[in-house]
Amino acid sequence: MIAKQPENSGCSGASQQATGDVQDRNLEQTLSKIKNKLIVMSGKGGVGKSSFATNLAVALAGKGFPTGLLDVDLHGPSIAAMTGIEGLLDVSEDQRAVPKAVGDCLKVVSMQSLMKDPDQAVIWRGPAKTGVIRQFIADVLWDDLDFLIVDSPPGTGDEPLSVAQTITGARALIVTTPQDVALADVRKSISFCRAVNLDIVGLVENMGPFVCPCCGKTVELFKSRGGRITAETMGVNFLGTLPFDPNVVKACDEGTPIAAGSSDSSFAKALDQVVQAIVAKL
Amino acid sequence: MIAKQPENSGCSGASQQATGDVQDRNLEQTLSKIKNKLIVMSGKGGVGKSSFATNLAVALAGKGFPTGLLDVDLHGPSIAAMTGIEGLLDVSEDQRAVPKAVGDCLKVVSMQSLMKDPDQAVIWRGPAKTGVIRQFIADVLWDDLDFLIVDSPPGTGDEPLSVAQTITGARALIVTTPQDVALADVRKSISFCRAVNLDIVGLVENMGPFVCPCCGKTVELFKSRGGRITAETMGVNFLGTLPFDPNVVKACDEGTPIAAGSSDSSFAKALDQVVQAIVAKL
16 A cells, blocks of 8 residues: 555564565556656756656657656656646555546656655655665556656665666656756766666756747757767767756746657757657656 | 775674764864754755855855865765866875865865766665765864865755754755746645755756847746746745856856856846845854
8 A cells, every 4th residue: 555654674583475476466567567668867867757757758748658757756746737637546446546647648646646745844764765666667557568667766875776787677757958067977876776776778968958938049058969978978868858948947837848849949850859869768 | 984884884792882983073073063063955956056055155264254065965966067176085094085186275076076986886784885985984084164064965865964964053055947847846845845854045046047148038938927926835935046157057067167157147246135135144
């Protein structure tokens, strides 16, 4: 049952063992129904990882692929707000969480959907976090999916490690911005994926060139081309650059991701190319 | 000794106890020499927390205050690059780490200064992280300081919790950007500070209005005024808005923070007002 207290996850004893077995079975059964499991990662927060994960999932669903979007960020879950889902998740007869439908082909689950007070800080120590992440992934009742997009917590610590170890057969998509400080962290992300044997689909450069809506001039807010150069240097596929567009920020805040509309903006076009590049690599 | 393996930190036994006692004594002695300990926090990564911490420390040092800048981000330490310090830290006769001097009044210590390969991902589980953070803070040989600025890891998990619990008497500065998704996380940060009895000096809104260098028109990249409204709603001091300036991104990447120069840019002016507001609150 998804709302169970995570504090128990490290205990031993017969009933705990039985719970663990059920969880393992649920996990295996759930993951076997999903063709492509993609973990969206970033070495650094604030590079637009959640916004990209949301737009990617919405774009794949828009192409008719049955897609799931799972937000595993315990401390700053933002997928619920970005997709406009509200309220707690329903629970199935066998006590599993039922994802929320967003349109025809997209199902969404966020940690936010488990919190009664969304402003409450979750202060969990490492082992409890590992338990809850595993439980959270195992106890969701996904249908057959072509894609599961997992919005992983940033960094290279406990939480992305638990996600990578729990979702067997997953592959990583790494998001960065072009500036050096973000790229230093992205090299750590690539090392992390290699250390835990997580195959990398490729690297996406977010928050690229910004075109001033007044004069049409392009401004490099976070420098340029750093993502492509890092991908080449580290031997990782480069999947493309997404321009910076304040409308993407607004759309995510309003729960209507830009990929859901019929926008012909340069962001929407660039996103479509990145989505095609990802699908081609699978 | 700062380079000791963190894996031992949870063990018991006489020699471990003695090590713990020395660490407690070092910690108490170190913290007693520092007048104002400010932990720079954010609920969400990528809001410019490290950039703000660096510029704040450089600005305080520029006003003649002896200032320390400590980067405790295990997974994405960026202060070393932002302040242009290189190489491993020196070790004193009594086996404590010696901060690097940057100009006359600023001393800097970063996790990066302990890593031989800066691209290596640190994959530490929670308890090891707590041990290393505590050891890292205790084993640095600070002089008498007016200010210690601590760049805390983002979020509300193990790492900021360890920092808050280790640095007794510290107060928090919270950094955010104006958009809703960041603000949802900042409300969690405020709840976190209150849950762990960490006094909040105030909230700084970063990445505010951007003035196009070509046409001079102001563009709100990440929306506007969200930080001020959140501060008012949550009963926290609002310390000011810093505009978005691509030169700040570049300057941090180059290790020459903008506060160090004689810039009369709108960012430098706004930063000076924020620094004055912080000093006035202490």
